[in-house]
Amino acid sequence: MKLPTFSDVESAHQKIKSHIHRTPVLTNHQVDERAGGRIFFKCENFQKVGAFKFRGACNAVFSLPDEQAANGVATHSSGNHAQAIALAAKIKGIPAHIVMPENAPEVKKKAVKGYGADITFSESTQEGRESTLAEVVKRTGATFIHPYNDARIIAGQGTATIELLDAYPDLDIILTPVGGGGLLSGTAIAAHGISKKVNVIGCEPEIANDAWRSFRSGKLQPVERIDTVADGLRTSLGELSFACITQYVDDIVTVSEEQIIEAMRFIWERMNIIIEASCAVPVAALFHDKVNAKNKNVAVIITGGNVDLDHLPWN
């Protein structure tokens, strides 16, 4: 299996930088005090579509040869990846075909439509989505872009780390949450290519610890429970992301549901930014000594702010 390289991340950076936001890095002394180190938040919740996913989607779409791109791109997702693909295709001026389960939240359907994408509804099962996607691809000739098990996506997600280490070359540790593993893979490849000293650590909910088990055992293991509050992390690693993580990632640590919710609220209250539960996972790891930040410079990639304001986890 050919893994994406640092040079792929650099190419992605050049390809997408005029289309994405160079997101700000925020700091907060109350977070520093609690974590015992200097913590830098790379705010991808302020990225276009509200999540880092736009980086990978943009790189994948802009990597297609023109004649292939003309037939459009397709994916199945009800989350940020769908919006990211839709917006990237809109900017490129090609069709986007998004397969969504009929019962997807209205607000998500609206967002994808708002970017001009064509939505095809499917049954909500994995099989239903995949068979509907296969039909769409067959009918349109569009290129399927997987949300994380794709070298172009992984390289795109790594571009946040190029920006981070450009602004803060002296980082000791970079933390990301790990769900499908695309962000963690890209981050580790980029960090490894730039800095000799930085460690990259993935952070995962205890009750959805497939990456932790896979990393420890050296064998890809599927997620068993998908009821973690960190709904962005309910997916399992793919083969490609697992291979990248095995090669480049330094460690994976886990935190409890209670720790995730408490860390999420702490960040909302002290930093005035809306972060989804998924990106509270690395913050919880810092607050509960799963990662030793003592006197270190630690960056956390804040992945997104996709939250239902009518159902906050502390209510």
Next chain:
Amino acid sequence: MKLPTFSDVESAHQKIKSHIHRTPVLTNHQVDERAGGRIFFKCENFQKVGAFKFRGACNAVFSLPDEQAANGVATHSSGNHAQAIALAAKIKGIPAHIVMPENAPEVKKKAVKGYGADITFSESTQEGRESTLAEVVKRTGATFIHPYNDARIIAGQGTATIELLDAYPDLDIILTPVGGGGLLSGTAIAAHGISKKVNVIGCEPEIANDAWRSFRSGKLQPVERIDTVADGLRTSLGELSFACITQYVDDIVTVSEEQIIEAMRFIWERMNIIIEASCAVPVAALFHDKVNAKNKNVAVIITGGNVDLDHLPWN
């Protein structure tokens, strides 16, 4: 009455810039589409203590002659100004005496204590606060710093606009909420000193429209109702801020409570930033054509993110 000048704002900028965050400016295409112009959010909700108030407090504290400063500073407040004075005094290494009503929320008492300030509790009436403050000042020799009716405070609040126009010299309009009027005054003085073309407009809740009535009538009029959801705007203009506003501000517009709450939620959902209801007031003015943003470059000063997550206004 001697009004603060642009030169006072410039001095404040030099005095405080190493102590404050140069806050980021965020943009969002969904906001732009809805407002019909290009909207730039100056994110003072990411300022130290979570609000622009730290600028004014910092300038006031660092403007004191050393022998006067040694006796400390004092104020009565249960809000951001108290935290701002406490932190500024801590940085300067002098005592801060904060008078708070006994029934102030526990979290606010804790925050002020966390900055090392000395808290004296008072009755919750205006008279109770003022008489307790007078006793504290008499006992300690501390200098009272008013939250907005103070030239040093006004000059400090204006420094956000120096940063704004330095980064975006082509702004057509700057919007701020107006409560006591310190931010609006400082913004207008700074904008007037830098740009020939920029208009500064204050935005106020309809049901707490003392600034609107005062501006229109040319006579200082107190606020009558203090039940607006925009709790930071329940205060009336002071004499000094009214004089600044009369001289430098181009207009004041008002919006309804429903418009404020809807704009606040829109910003939370689309921009992933936590803004308090007060700073949704200018956003509501843009969304409801109280300000004509058509094809214009409009900045909004996001004042802070002081929100009780257990009591959100849309619940």
